[in-house]
Every structure is written in C-alpha cells, then in structure tokens.
Amino acid sequence: MAIFKIVEIGDPVLREKAKKVTKISDALQRLLDDMAETMYAANGIGLAAPQVGLSKRIIVVDAGQGLHALINPEIISASGSVTDREGCLSVPGIWGEVKRAAEIKVRALNRDGKTIEIEASQLFARVLQHEIDHLDGILFVDRALKIARIEG
C-alpha cells in the first residue's frame, strides 16, 4: 500500500475530463487500495483519482457507510436539493455552501468490474456528487453559493 500526494487547486489535472477505465487489472485494484489509504490518512471522506494526479474515472468514498471504490461512476437519477457546507482535500482552508441533489442513484463498476447501482442520500449523496464532479474537472468552489476561509 502507498499514500499518494494530494494535488491542489491550480494543478491542471484537476481541470481535465478524466478518462474512462477500460480494463480491470491487479494494478487498478492496487490503485483503489492506495487511494483509499490516502483518503483515510488525510481524514477525508472521498477522493477522486485526479486528486492524486491520475486522470482516470475512479473515486473512493467513505461517508460512514463503509468504503465504496467506484470505477466509471455515473449519476443515473437525482431528485430534490439540499444546500450544505463542503470542503475538498485539494482546496485546503476553504469551505463553501453548495447546492446538491438530495437523493441520487449512481451506476458504476465495483473493484471486480461488476456493474452495481447505489442509492444515496444525505452526506453520502453529497460526497458522491462532489467526487464525480472531480472526474469532469469541476471543483466545489465552481458551484459554491458562498465561500469562506476556515478560521484556524
């Protein structure tokens, strides 16, 4: 296992549209493990591959429901809306009020390459939307209705 360096806003990889994963391999599964380790080491609840410098459509999320490692995730339905605070490991020291769908359904491949669907609400839904945005080069500050600096 290995911990990656997390890239920060200003790095062009965060603004790229990440590429779809076409092959499930041992190397890919190791990458998922390393991304999860990196997320936990940073006390994060979600991490997308572009945040570790890799332009691939992969995210890891643990918003209290256990670890979800998702390949090529897509939001296939969304309803409602909730505005709440969020932050990002790639945008340190800042939080913002972001409006997100309240409930979503996501289709993805799991670590074995099997298609799965996940229904999410509350924080889990927010984190999934935030991480999937990263795969399209979108940061929460682009969507924030209000931005503030975290007072230290």
Ligand code: NI
């Ligand atoms: Ni983020």
